Amino acid sequence: MSDVALKEKNYNRWIIVLSLVIPVAVAFLFTVRIPGVERLGFLPPIYAATNGITAVLLVSAVVQIRKGNQRLHEKLMKAAIVLSVLFLVLYVLYHATSDSTKFGDINNDGLLSDAEKxxxxxxxxxxxxxLVSHILLSIVVIPFVLITYVRALSKRFDKHRKIAKITFPIWLYVAVTGVVVYFMISPYYPA
Structure with missing residues (x-):
């Protein structure tokens, strides 16, 4: 087995682990409240902005690779990965200090009255x-992003391009719908 194939096999083990652990950890962390920390209500617009910037970076990265600018493409993709991780950290922090907001809960009592409905x-x-499509695809995109990145690291660009054609639209959808979900739910956040 070649060094590249061996490295990729090792990466694939980590990809499987991370693809399972991240969604489970996020689901678990939704049940955790950080004692003594007040609601971090300033975070939703920040993590929504990270999604918006990620979407711009993804589109820019595709434009750059089509222009043949591999170096800038790589930098943009790394930045998109960092922002996606930052989004996840901020999202978990917010939900570890706040109850979930219900869409349409105008009076913020946690219940939807008939009038609110x-x-x-x-x-x-x-x-x-x-929201549901955003959440499900945000789980699905994790292994795709990791595999796409590993194939680029391994300089297996033929395979990288092949999976990137699947990864890109899913990741872009997740990033864009993250912003859309924020704008739709934001009127119902507690003041």
Missing amino acids: TTVGISAFFYYCI
């Missing part, structure tokens, strides 16, 4: 469709 109407359906 009527006020939001069908927009709740769209919100939850976007």
Whole structure:
């Protein structure tokens, strides 16, 4: 077995572990509250911005690789990965200090009255469709991003390009819908 194949095999073990551990850890951390720390309500616009910037970086990276600028493409992709990790850390911190906000909960009592349900109407359906697809694809994209990155590190660019064609639209969707979800839920955040 070649050195490259051996390294990739070792990376693949880590990819499997991380692809399982990250979603489980995030789900577990949703049940944790940091004692003595007040609600970090300033974080949602920051982590939404990290998603928006990630989307811009992803598109810019694709433009750069199509122009043949591999070096800038690599820097942009690394920055997108760092921002995605930062998003995850900020998201978990926020939810470790705050109860989840319900879409349409105008009075922030944690319950949706019939009047609140009527006020939001069908927009709740769209919100939850976007939210569920965002969450599910954010889990799915983890191994894709890691595999795509490892193939680039291993200089297996033929295989990198092949999986990047799948990774890019999923990751871009997750980044963009993260911003959309924020703007849809933000009117219902407690003051």
